[in-house]
Amino acid sequence: MFMPQDVYDKIMMLCKRRGFIYPSFDIYGGVAGFYDYGPLGSQVKNNIENLWRRFYVLKDGCIEINTPIITLYEVLKASGHVDEFTDLTVHCGKCKQFYKVEDILEKGVSVEEALKKNLLRCPRCGMVLKNVSPVNLMFSTKIGIGEGRKAFLRPETAQGIFTNFHFLYRFAREKLPIGVVQIGKGYRNEVSPRQGIIRLREFSMAEAEIFFDPTNKTHSDFEKVKDKKLFLFDNEKEMKLSLREAVKNKVVDNQALAYYMYLTQEFLLSAGVDPKKFRFRKHAKDELAHYARECWDAELFSERFGWVECVGIADRSAYDLSSHIKSSGVDMYALRRYDKTKTVKKKKIVPNMSTLGPLFKEKAGRIKTLLENIDVTSEVDEISVNIDGEKIEIPKDCYKIVETEEKVSGEKFIPHVIEPSYGIDRILYMILEHNYMETKKKEEEYRVLRLKPGIAPVKTGVFPLVNDDKLVEIAKKIDNDLRDAGVITYYDDSGSIGRRYARMDEIGTPFCVTVDHDTIVDNTVTIRDRDTTRQVRKKIEDVVGYIKEKIGFLV
RNA sequence: GCGGGUGUGGUGUAGCCUGGUAUCACUUAAGCUUGCCAAGCUUACAACCCGGGUUCAAAUCCCGGCGCCCGCACCA
Known part of the structure; x- marks a missing residue:
């Protein structure tokens, strides 16, 4: 039977054969939606994540945190995931x-x-x-034995950031904007995950939550990049607009959103995405997630799957923080400081803890916070608070309403959030697909992965041209020197030289160093470039420097 | 979750209809050889998706499950 193979089939075959990606639990028949990363795949994934860190942590100054995968019911109830999903x-x-x-x-x-x-x-x-x-679509579990506490595997890493906001705000010395990132796994119990690594039940994501003052959704680097072009698609036509034009014409709502779109574009292109297979698509009103106000997807084109959403950049406005403030009662406001402290007259609720405490016991603390945050502008007869969806009336003897003069140093507000959220596994697949090249060599199919040096799992192959002890010794020394310098190598002395180059081409190794008989005479070796197959001769002592310079950066 | 197709070494396959433990090629490994782009020779490793049933005997026939592919539905 003739089974035509498309690029996806060929890439997945290569991935399985060469240790990039293969089905999980394969010996027990596999489970849809789960894949393992093998030795090379893990390396590529690390490289992508570290490149991402360069953009977000190093360049944009975001702070990185790590929060649990198992997430308390209350968190996802407040975020809307329990009800919406x-x-x-x-x-x-x-x-x-x-x-x-x-x-x-x-x-x-x-x-x-x-x-x-x-x-x-x-x-x-x-x-x-x-x-x-x-x-x-959420995986549920419980914490502890017996009744335990209800929990889910997180459907996104973002909630771990939101529930930390008050702490992070202080860490950042109460200045906005604050960018917080997290790289980790998310879980969605997909109904029918049939698109390989594109639709996983357990997947890796890199998310950034950038908290802004809603009156100032600008970015300090916007000026530097305002004339750069974005590839945009508004569901009708594709266009190339500069950041400045996009924001001015309200195609993109604000500077900050446009800036993170640009950062995303830069990241994806430097990771090796084909610019011709890249675009931003704006979500139509009816496809916006429950928390999103505006959302742009970075879509990458796959020959198998068409345009695939790989990054979502959403304006979540104040949705999440206000939900968590409401349901936890914790103060997660930010303060917009006035130039001078103002004095204002204000009516205020002062809880009477000696009656409120004994009456409400463990809830008293939360009630106190909620009471103090109630805005008493007009006459009120009854005061009630909401705790876990339950309306609790507060008896009159539990509080006083007093008029006070307060010194106000600023205005409290709930920050808005811009969220670039990256699907690492999808990006990884797309990078493989975009860089997979097929040619013929002597009537035989020849495969090359033209991965960027920074992304490639192995940076340099090191070979003795023949199995001559002298050449082997030199080659092993060079291999060692490269590894000492932090360059991942692959030493290989088996098979013909052509076969060894082919092995390296197939896994995307950008350079191969070959020790030949001339090496013994003049201390030089050849360095072969994967994409051109051209060789240059270099002094042995220059090899490490040459390779490191070509790689550009080490991740 | 529904309908259709499909599942044989690491990969691609022959065998299935008509039951009798599996074909070929590539890959991988070892050795010889060659000496800069998957050369050659020798040898070796290695497979019937899983579980039941029918049968003296199941890769083959039947049932169930799982995976994969296509379509529908779902998709933060």
Whole structure:
């Protein structure tokens, strides 16, 4: 049987054969949506993540943190993930259609009631529908034995950053903007992950949350890059606009968003993405996530999958922080300082802890904070607070309303967030696909991965031209010197020289150093360039310097 | 989750209909040889997706599961 292979098949075959990527749990048949990174794949992944760090941590000055994968129920409840991602769906066998139960449920009828009384009907054919099943894309677990505490594997790393904001704000000495990044795994229990490494159930992401004063969504480096072009697509036409034009014409909402789009573009191109297979696409209103106000996807083109979303750059506004303030009661506001401290008259709630404390016990602390944050502008009869969705009325004897003169040094506000969120696995695949080249050598298929030197898992192959003890000794010495200098090498003395070059080309090694008979005479070796196959002769003592310079940076 | 297709060494395959433990090539490894782009020779390693059933006997027939591919649905 003839099975045509596309680039994806060929790349995945290469990946499996050469230790980049292969299915997890393969010996037990594998599980869809899970892949292992082998020795070379892990190296490439590290290189991509470290390149990313250069852009965000080194260049943009973001701070990096690490938070748990297992995430408390309350966090994801507050963030909206629990409600937004638990959908009941129902299937009509006749029409072969899936429906969200809430879409076809009559108002005021509970799901149980609808099922009992056969009120769920297919909107198309009217058949009674029964096989209701919840579709929850989060992996749930619990912390501790017995009842434990409800938890999920995080669907994004972002929540770990938001729940840390008050701490990070202080760490950054209360100055905005603050960029915080996290690289780690996220989990989504996909219904049908059938696109290899493009749609994983456990995946790596690199996320940055940049906290801004909403009245000042600018970036200090914007001036430097304002004339650079962005490749934009607004779902109708593709255009090349400078950052300045894009912001001026309101194609992109603000400077900060435009700046991080530019940073993303630079990162992807320097990681080896083909510029012709790159664009930013703006989300239409109805495809925005529940938390997003404006969102641009960096899409990369795959011959197999078409345009694939690899980075999402969203303006999450104050959504997450205000949700967490509301549900945790913790002060996560930022302060916009006035030039001079103002004195204002203000009505204020002063909790009376001696009655409030004994009455509400463990909730008293949270109630106190909430009370103090209530704005008492007009006459109020009743005061109530919301804790975990429960409305609690506060008796009059638990507080006083007093008019005070307060010195105000600034205005409190909830920072807005711009979030560039990168799918590392997708980017890795796209880099492989964009740099996979096929040629013929003597009628035989010849494969080259033209990876950027910084991304390539092995930087230099080192060979003795023949298995002559003298040449072997010199080659091993050069190999050692390169490794001492931090350059990952691959020493190889088996097979013909052509075969050894071919092995290195296939895994994307940019340079090969070969020790030949002339080396013994004049102390020089050849250095072969992967893409041109051309060789230059260099003194042995210059090899390390030459290679390091060519690689550009070591990650 | 639904429908269709499919699953044999590391890779690509022959064998399946018509049951009798598996073909060929490449790769890999060792040796010889060669001496700058997958050369040659010798040798070696290595596979029937998993679980049941039928049968004296299952890669082959039947059932179930899992994976992969295509379409539908889903996709923060």
